[in-house]
Amino acid sequence: MKKTIGLLLFPGFQIVDLAAVTVFEVANAMPGGPYYETQMLSEHGGAVLSSAGVPVVTQRFDAPGFDTVMVAGAMEVMPSTPGFVAFLRDASLASRRTASICTGAFQLAEAGLLQGRRVTTHWALARELQRQHPHTRVEEDRIFIEDDHVWSSAGMTACIDLALALVEADYGVELARAVARKMVVYHRRTGGQSQFSALLELEPKSDRIQTALTYAKRNLRKALSVDELADAANLSRRQFTRSFRLETGQSPAKAVETLRVEAARTMIEEGNHAIDVVAREVGFDDPERMRRAFIRAYGVPPQAVKRAARTSAA
Incomplete structure (x- = not known):
């Protein structure tokens, strides 16, 4: 049975985060696939403009039952609407796991999903996340972190590392390695690897x-x-x-x-x-x-x- 991935978008999301969807797309083309069904979601549905001005067609929030719900990030911390936070909270309760990319960790925190949890985000905003949400355990120098059913990643291309890690957790290291090879990326930077070079x-x-x-x-x-x-x-x-x-x-x-x-x-x-x-x-x-x-x-x-x-x- 295919696993459903719901990616939550909002106006001004960082378009590079869609690279995470490419990981699931490439996995579907591998022997034994398709493995995933991905849906782009937003509060009101329709076209949502990315930070680059590119529109992405989305479905309106509806039933929250996904295997994995993911929140995209942005170039800066974006204010969340009450409707967005409420759906994220409900979707997390109804899903097997929840994940954030980059500044998406701020939305997870607003939804009350990071109390006492280890989390990461873009290194430039990690201390702000810790300041705003002192009950989280922010680790600013990590590519991605898994804490029970909540996953988080650093910014930009770290979404690829996060998605590959999810594939590996779902279907094993060989499929994740094959996807990485097809995408011509590392399989994979470990979660503990530094964001810096x-x-x-x-x-x-x-x-x-x-x-x-x-x-x-x-x-x-x-x-x-x-x-x-x-x-x-x-x-x-x-x-x-x-x-x-x-x-x-x-x-x-x-x-x-x-x-x-x-x-x-x-x-x-x-x-x-x-x-x-x-x-x-x-x-x-x-x-x-x-x-x-x-x-x-x-x-x-x-x-x-x-x-x-x-x-x-x-």
């Missing part, structure tokens, strides 16, 4: 500094001296050091440490590697040096990250 945060302005950072990320096990990075950028040591700091706001050594910490965290969250093995693989001289780097970056040691990953998996 060290390379994006550094924001190098020139191709040469970008080349040096890419070289560093691919060769973390090496010592990666300033001279070696300068050679990768085809610059003199003096030019490289000056340009690097101007473009990234960091020294080369600090940037390499950031890349190593990020790689180490990914290994810890996605595998069952011993801490000393992780330290060696990402280029730290010893586990103690990595521990100090983790505390500088995240405020906790690698062991705490490992425990959190195990708890999340469980």
Whole structure:
């Protein structure tokens, strides 16, 4: 029997959130399908304009019985109407699970669905969600979170990760992997993976500094001296050091440490590697040096990250 997905839209919703529907569409085309029936819903029905001005045809809220009800997000926190919140509350009670994309978490909170629950949203709005709804447990650096029957995701393309996770929970890892392969996306970023990317945060302005950072990320096990990075950028040591700091706001050594910490965290969250093995693989001289780097970056040691990953998996 096909599982029904109701996606709740509202004027000004972020159109990229419809990529979640594509996950279910591609799943339907796989052997054994169709697996899902998706419906676009809104309070009044008819065409609903996205934030990009593209209209999407919807059905009016009616019977709330869906397997999964999902709430789309927006570029900013949008005010909810009483009718929208009431339907969301009723639909959640009548559905097997409820999910939010990006700022949709604010609507879940307004409907009283997040009391005491772990939740995530776009990193830029996570603290506002926590401020407005102090009884939630907002985790601002997560791609998606499952707390019992309530799921939530970060912003923008994280809706794809959320939808793939729902497919995996429904029909298994092989179907989710096949869908991801067809869509040419990762299968899948783990829920605990950071929303941030060290390379994006550094924001190098020139191709040469970008080349040096890419070289560093691919060769973390090496010592990666300033001279070696300068050679990768085809610059003199003096030019490289000056340009690097101007473009990234960091020294080369600090940037390499950031890349190593990020790689180490990914290994810890996605595998069952011993801490000393992780330290060696990402280029730290010893586990103690990595521990100090983790505390500088995240405020906790690698062991705490490992425990959190195990708890999340469980």
